[in-house]
Amino acid sequence: MTADAPPDAPPDATTPTPPLRFAVVHRTEYEYSSPMSDGYTVAHLLPRETPTQRVVSAAIEVDPEPDEFEEHTDVFGNRVVRLGVHRPHDRLVVTGRCMVDVDAAGGSAGLPSASATWERTAALLTSARGELADEVGRFAAHTTATPTLVSLDELVGDLYVPGTPILDVVRGLSTRIHREFVFDAEFSDVSTPIAAVFDARRGVCQDFAHLMIACLRSRGLAARYVSGYIETVPPPGQPKLTGSDASHAWCSVWVPDHGWVDADPTNDQVPPQRHVTVAWGRDYFDVTPVRGVVIGPAATQRLTVGVDVTSGDAT
């Protein structure tokens, strides 16, 4: 957190709106057809503090009781938990529970009315030194999940009109991806390359975040992948279903003289409205919520994930 503080703007102390409180339960259950002798899990489930988010409480519960449990901080300042179960178990449940206060962005009220042009932003990054070079410049790097795609660049090339403020480019990209791509949970999984997502014009939030990040990095801009949650609102007149929420992903773009601005291309929200930040990195693979390996006899596994986000003081 501290490492990222300087480029970020301090929260606006004069914001009149009170912060929104969110409670999140993220439950991941693995079941194996035979008992496993050892299980190892890495979890990015504990939310980090941000200039606009304060963590009230956060904990991870594991069933069965783990034989080892350690917390570390990764290169990006995220909280990483490693846990190990070293006795036969045919089931593992990892549950992250947290409560956070998020400053209500209130539309675009939190954003500056004017921002540097996208060319100047890229130029600033190229010539950056010190903390800016390291802490921000790293998010201009293309990764395997966010490669340079010529076809993608063509789709959004018209948004990069010389002299356009970076925030307008971000809004344009968000809208363009939202318009051109269909949300389809069946189409892709974490291993689907974005080239395939691009060709099919369908995917899920991870894919859209990766697409938008790749577009920005192609122009030398710094964008990071944000992993977290979004509160969903049930259709009018229907009760909200338990476990119906999902872990969510969006991106964050560095804006000179302001800091990081989040943008959610899946919902075309700049900045996002009801989002809880957990972790950020260069792409999904830096911040996979739960990742693990088990050792045991050949077996099949079943994975069940449930996320609940509730707003208000619903403790």
Place this chain on the structure above:
Amino acid sequence: MLNDAAYHPQPGRYDEAIADDGTMRPAWAGVGSALADMRPIDLLDRQRQADRLLDAEGAGHLVHDLLPDDASGIVGSGGSSGSGGSGGSVADSRPWRLDPLPLVIAHDEFRQLTRAAAQRVRVLEAVLADLYGPRRLVRSGVLPAEVLFAIPSLRTTVATHAASRWLVHYAVDLVRLADGSWRVVQDSTDAPSGAGYAMMNRSVVARVMPDTVRRAGVAPVNGFAAVMRRALAAQSPVGRRSPRTVVLTGGPTHPTYVEHSYLAVQLGYHLAEGGDLVVRKNRVWMRALDGMEPVDVIYRRLEDAGLDPLDARTVGGAGIPGVTWAAQSGGVSLANAFGTRLAEEPALVPYLPAAAAELLGETLDLAALAPTDDPASAPCLSSWTPGALVPGTVVLRMHLAVTPDGVTAMDGGVGRVLAPGDDPRLPTARVVKDVWVVGGPAPTRLVTRSVQTRVDFGASVPKRAADALYWMGRAAERAEVVARTTRLVAAQVQQDPSLLSVAGGGWGTGAIALLRAAQGLSTSATDGRGPNGAAPLVDRVQHELQGGQQAVAAQLASLVHEAMTVREFLSTTTGRVLGRLARLRADLVSSLAAPDDLDVVLVDLAALAGLAMESTVRGPAWRFLDLARRLERALALLGSIEAALGIDTEPLALQPLAESLLAANESLVAYRRRYRSDVELGDVVDLLVHDDANPRSLAFQLDRLREHMASLAWQEGADLVQQASLGALTHVDDAVVGGRHMAVDALVLATRGPLLQLGDAVVRRWFADPVNPMMMGNS
């Protein structure tokens, strides 16, 4: 050959051997004078000799050759007449050839290269410490962050990813330019390969050209093993006074597995595969026969990318889950540290000179090779004109180890010959040269007293190794049985074709049963004694003889394959025998073999058995090898008795069949010496079943098995051996008393059951261990 018309250096280009004025460079004088007496045919001879020695030394490369046959090579499956196919000769699968002509480098020049390479070790160590730490290089603008963070081998899992030592073993590829200066082709910091090959090549060249090596005063390379041991011992985690070290390999399918196995032998460490190790609470444990053994230092030959499936950017599910956690928390030392792949990334190369200046205030002694650079050449054996010498480009790979006393280089290395148009990073020619450093001080034999208490694992053996040794033992014994029986029947039919009509074909039918029993095939009457039941007897015998030959090949494949995964438990001589057996197997598969060739197989198998008895320390490794042999021999003996003397045997054929039975069990001479009479069936059974002085008898095998069970302190096994003994005792009297109508079937049944159960129990009790890692689904 070098200084006469036979070799023409390329004009206007630096030549390693010949100076511009046409005279031989001083360092090459020794090689030159040796070559002066040689004709092209002599050089070719040397190369062929080197081929043979390399096969024997590193017969491990045969593993790749044999893998496709694995399925058909299972003990007891026998009769894999359709296994042919992978009949490619050994030479075809050879991973590299050794040009017997070395690359010679003068001592003084090599010292300079060593200093320059040692500087790179310092610089790359500093670069790794910085890039995984404060990233001054990024903050000062030397290295753009978007370059660094785009490199997939950058490990980001922990903010303070700080190994106490990043590089322990380092290698660098160098090439000389046309003007005589040297350039860096690439650094090797992840899991540098080639140090073992260098030692292996030297041992071969020293035997192919012994006089030349001696006269030229070549610096030895095998001292590097001791250097590596010291370097690794110094990596022991804090507070462990007797570090236990393993060489970690990716297994027989890893491209440089041969070297891993060779290095483990040279270093005296266990060779561990991923499944042999397990991480619990930040400590690494080896799955040994006696339980979990702690491991302190891992000399990893498994690359960063395949080390820990928990790491987000690791490929597939290979490696040891959690091993990088254990290393980061100080529970185990990885040499080299996790993340060192970063230092050899081509993307960083352009930034290294500035990084050296920024971090250490130094100027790099060696520049990187530019695409436009023109390399020098050295005399190489032509691949087109046999025995001719032509100029070729050689890439030199040097090895350095970081010890508590500083950075130490191997005085030699491997020279890789480039094919025309090759990228120096990826030579395609697969021809290498030994590298001779000459003109230095006379090599002194260092008497090094080990400073650290060296605990190797003593009695401990990885479960996987015991498993492989067990199946190796069973395959060796079964190969011997099939080979001997096949050879015997073939010879008998050859010498006396009339045997086939003895007792109305009774002998022939019995011989077929013997052959099938040896191959582990059914011999019962209900199946018409094998396929082609209606065919003429002579054809059916021929068919089974063919099958026998293929079964021998299949068992040899299984034997060599298992042996190669436990090479470090076997003597050097054993390796040579295995190399020969692998070649013989190729001949058998390709049907080039005559029945007489089975004699050669038998001699080599006998050598193998002798080596197991005489050159193997009587530890648990040997125990499982021998236990397997005894068990297999007992089972094979029972099968042959059943086949030859069972209830279906034609009475008139009993006499000649009993002789065949004795010969098949290597007991005919013993029988004749003892009884000096025609074969009496009662005596035959006595000698084969009851006589505990006959090393081929059932009683003898059971005695040895009983001893093994006692040493293992394994009650279940001891009980099963006891049951088998009781079965043999109860029925042996019936058998003898019964005279011509012996109840051998009851004897076989009562004895075989417990022995088969023992085979299953061994696997279940000592080997079976769930060690296949499975990725959990991502949420």
